[in-house]
Amino acid sequence: MVRRGTAMAILSLAILAALGAYAWPDASFRQGITELGSALVAYAALVGFVYFLGGHLRRVVDQKAGWPYSLVALTAALALLALSTLEGGPHGAWFNWIYRHGLLPLEASLGALLPFFMLWALWRLMRARRSVYGLLFIAGVLAALLMNTGGTSLPDRFGPLGAAVLQPLITGGVRGILLGVAVGALVLVVRALLGLERPFRGG
Amino acid sequence: MTAWALLVLFALLTAMAHLLARRIAARPRGMAPFQQIPRALGRSLETGEPLHLGLGAGGLVGSEAALTWSGVRLLDRLADEAAAGEVSPQVTVADPLLWLYAFHRMQEAVRRQGLPPADLPERLLWMGASPMAYAAGLLLRIGTQPATALLLGGVFRAEALLAGERGSRAGMSVLSAMPDPLGAAALWPLDPTLAVGEEAFAAPPPEATAGRPLTALLAHDLLRWLLVVLLLGAAVGLSLQGR
Secondary structure: HHHHHHHHHHHHHHHHHHHHHHOOHHHHHHHHHHHHHHHHHHHHHHHHHHHHHHHHHHHHOOOOOHHHHHHHHHHHHHHHHHHHHOOOOOOOOHHHHHHHHHHHHHHHHHHOOHHHHHHHHHHHHHHHHHHHOOOOOHHHHHHHHOOOOOOOOOOOOOOHHHHHHHHHHHHHHHHHHHHHHHHHHHHHHHHHHHHHOOOOOHH | OHHHHHHHHHHHHHHHHHHHHHOOOOOOOOHHHHOOOOHHHHHHHOOOOEEEEEEEEEOOOOOOOOHHHHHHHHHHHHHEEEHHOOOOEEEOOOOHHHHHHHHHHHHHHHHHHOOOOOOOHHHEEOOOOOOHHHHHHHHHHHHHHHHHEEEEEEEOOOOOOHHHHHHHOOEEEEEEEOOHHHHOOOOOOOOOOOOOOHHHHOOOOOOOOOOOOOHHHHHHHHHHHHHHHHHHHHHHHHHHHOO
């Protein structure tokens, strides 16, 4: 009962925070709600981090499958934590250097794999089943690749390809989907408020 | 004032759609990814290998909370049934608050079956705080831990393809519900029947009958058509006003 009440209170806080901008013009009240939410997230992050360390430590000690990865994760997390503490926060010079020259290039490298994965997935799709949608999708991907690699030398009779295709079709389609997402989210919230949905299932 | 009017309008539309959904005899459409969940669960129980549920890079607080919640409904759907067969799903998250909720949810599911929650830290993993770090962790996990099916829900963008493709190559069924259009576009080649946009919010609750069509989708469809009519009406009205 208490747990369910707490969970519902957290949900109410989240809804209050979402509606705060509309309902309460008083900035200090909105600030208060936001800070309360931030404190909750910080506490959750701390608990999550401790569990993260504990889980990986257990894997290393028990030498479970893939334990060397856990050792790397554990060492990197503790090293960065120590560095951050020594520099008085995550905005120190060394911390920023590691972020800029370590994490960002790694993420960019992973992102650079995406076109290859996409082409591979498309090839497999067309091998498994050919359809009009598949052909349209391939045309779209090729167009996007062409436009992102310096354009095409095709005649520019109807204006730039991006303006002719991207703006009316893709932007319109994406906005339609986003409108649908808003509808789905709203239905979910209304169902939660009416008690038809039980987002926090306590014991 | 305008915001309040919009909120009231949305609430009215929602209530109307719910009322109409109960009265309309039209058969609600089904969603292939959700209809395949019982089969994936069955396969998991038969083989003893878990399902892998990726809940995306979003969190439960902030502008993406609703999108994340669509993935959490998948966890709600899976946790009890998987625990009943003593094969808890593997769940990966990128947000600490979501991690706490998922831990609580899985612990409850296991406790209801009278089982010790011994391997939960092994089943529930915080993979990384950024979308790409999360995707990298997910890739590694899928590559090293066997699973019968890969379910992706919540906030994913183009990086969803990395996980989906890896899972597909590992022989897993890839079932996805993507509220974000970028995630949906990335995963479409792998699963052309995936749930897109508001469809991702229509995961059936745990108590729903397996394979039954989703009435929530009917409510969404009605709301969407009502909005289309409103938008068209507004466009026509503004055009006439301009003349």
